Amino acid sequence: MFENLLPPLNNHNLPYPDTIHPIVVHFVIAMVLFAVLCDVIGYLTKNARLFEVGWWNMVFATLSIFIAIIFGQIEAGLATPYVAAASDLNLHTLIGWALSGVLAVITGWRYIIRLRSPESLPVAYMGMNVLLTGIVFFQIYLGDKLVWVYGLHTEAVVEAARGGLLR
Amino acid sequence: MMVGSLPVLAAGANGLPYGLPIHPNLVHLTLGLFIVAIAFDIVAALYPLEKPIFKFLAIPLTSSNLYDVGWFNMVAAAIITFFTVAVGFYEIILAEPDMDIVSPWGLGAMDTMVWHGVGGVLLLGLIVGMTIWRGFQRYVWREDRARQVQWSYLLAGLGIFVLMFAQGTLGAHLGGDFGVHVTADRLIRAGINPNAELLNVVIKH
Numbered sequence: 001m002f003e004n005l006l007p008p009l010n011n012h013n014l015p016y017p018d019t020i021h022p023i024v025v026h027f028v029i030a031m032v033l034f035a036v037l038c039d040v041i042g043y044l045t046k047n048a049r050l051f052e053v054g055w056w057n058m059v060f061a062t063l064s065i066f067i068a069i070i071f072g073q074i075e076a077g078l079a080t081p082y083v084a085a086a087s088d089l090n091l092h093t094l095i096g097w098a099l100s101g102v103l104a105v106i107t108g109w110r111y112i113i114r115l116r117s118p119e120s121l122p123v124a125y126m127g128m129n130v131l132l133t134g135i136v137f138f139q140i141y142l143g144d145k146l147v148w149v150y151g152l153h154t155e156a157v158v159e160a161a162r163g164g165l166l167r
Numbered sequence: 168m169m170v171g172s173l174p175v176l177a178a179g180a181n182g183l184p185y186g187l188p189i190h191p192n193l194v195h196l197t198l199g200l201f202i203v204a205i206a207f208d209i210v211a212a213l214y215p216l217e218k219p220i221f222k223f224l225a226i227p228l229t230s231s232n233l234y235d236v237g238w239f240n241m242v243a244a245a246i247i248t249f250f251t252v253a254v255g256f257y258e259i260i261l262a263e264p265d266m267d268i269v270s271p272w273g274l275g276a277m278d279t280m281v282w283h284g285v286g287g288v289l290l291l292g293l294i295v296g297m298t299i300w301r302g303f304q305r306y307v308w309r310e311d312r313a314r315q316v317q318w319s320y321l322l323a324g325l326g327i328f329v330l331m332f333a334q335g336t337l338g339a340h341l342g343g344d345f346g347v348h349v350t351a352d353r354l355i356r357a358g359i360n361p362n363a364e365l366l367n368v369v370i371k372h
Contacts, residue, residue: 017271018339022191023198030199034243052232053239060203084365115227140195144187147342150365151351154343155268160355166362 013078013158021071022147027064031057032103032136036129043126048119055114062107065100072096075153082166085150092142099135106132181350182261188348190258193251194338198331200244201294204301205324208237208316234315238305245298252287259284264345265356272336276345279337286334293327 006015035057042050072093081089106128113125151157160166181188210217211233221228264276274282300320309315346352351361 012343018336018343023335026195026199027203029192029195031203033196034200034240037243038239049235050239053236056207056232056236057203057240060206082362084362111226140192141187144192148181148187148191148348149350151346151349151355151361154346154349154352156346156349156352156355157361160361165355165360167360 009078011155011158012153013080013161014075014153019071019075019153021068021075022143024064024068024071025143028061028068028103029136029140031061031064032132035061036133039121039126039129043121051114051118051121055110058103058107058110062103065096065103069096069100079146079152080158080161081150081152082161085146085152088142088145088150089152092139092146095135095139095142099139102132102135180353181348182263182353183258183348188258190251190255191338191342193247193254194335197244197248197251197290197294198335200240200247201297201324201331202328204237204240204244205321205328207233207240208324209321211237212314212316212318212321230313231315234305237316238301241294241298241301245295248291248294252291255287256284258348262341262345262347263353264341264347268344270337270340270344272340274337274340276341276347279340279345283334283337283341286330286337290327290330290334293330297323297327 009015010017012018035054038050038054038057042048042054076089076093079085079089106125109125109128113121146152147154157166211230214230214233259280262276262280264280266276269275270279272279297320300323301316304316304320309317341347342349346356351365354361354364
């Protein structure tokens with residue numbers, strides 16, 4: 001129904017020049033990791049100013065992850081994953097959606113902490129920061145594999161897939 | 168070569184002594200931190216206009232909070248970018264791109280790598296310069312002003328976004344078109360079916 005409204009797919013199997021998802025995830029990866037770093041340094045040095053930096057970076061990460069998921073779904077749908085790549089793509093998708101919920105809840109929790117006691121962070125929140133960092137690193141690892149090992153949306157893989165060579 | 172885990176295969180097949188390229192991951196940090204630093208300084212500079220919005224959202228804040236994000240994110244961007252550029256040069260030295268094709272911008276592999284390398288050093292210089300400029304505004308020139316940053320600084324930041332877009336697109340060409348350090352692309356060019364080969368490794372693993 002909408003086929004004729006979109007530009008034709010290019011040699012990356014995309015209706016636009018290059019993948020957008022890896023660009024949007026800059027703002028999830030960098031902001032979450034830097035927020036956690038600011039929280040840790042602020043926690044150890046008792047510098048509440050850094051907690052503010054951590055909070056605002058978390059807000060930015062939470063807004064960004066939903067945009068990242070939209071482009072991630074579009075590009076996953078156009079990725080034509082071959083059998084070897086499929087399970088990692090599925091897991092990356094599952095964790096990505098889950099991470100949006102996790103991030104939104106942690107940022108909501110942080111909003112309450114910031115209102116009630118802006119000068120300190122509870123130990124439980126710092127524990128959640130550690131867990132969050134772990135999930136983000138694993139998600140980066142999976143995304144890296146999709147691009148750099150399986151080569152989804154790279155010219156050579158798209159060409160091979162169109163030629164039926166990846167069975 | 169096929170025995171062992173996927174990273175072992177990938178390490179052999181992607182032209183690097185490790186399974187996944189590191190430079191593209193550090194790029195997330197450089198770009199994310201720089202762009203958000205400028206974005207928060209812009210939001211802070213326009214704070215008087217946004218006051219009702221934050222009030223409506225029930226988010227208490229002062230503009231100095233926002234300027235803190237602008238400053239600390241910029242410092243972090245400057246520090247991390249030394250590593251981004253250093254690792255980038257290491258991985259570009261080990262690149263074995265397809266020399267016979269041209270990118271969507273009409274550049275060959277060598278031209279793309281040279282421009283991306285030059286662009287990387289230029290951007291490192293600009294980011295460090297912006298950080299020093301930002302530091303002077305914060306601690307010396309505008310310490311007592313309500314608006315901590317000059318409009319010219321924000322404008323320079325927006326200009327650097329444009330350079331970053333060009334630099335990022337060149338990098339995307341290196342991975343996505345020339346297949347630099349992409350395991351599957353290199354297997355295909357070697358006449359090997361990456362599906363069969365990678366699946367083989369997954370099952371054995």
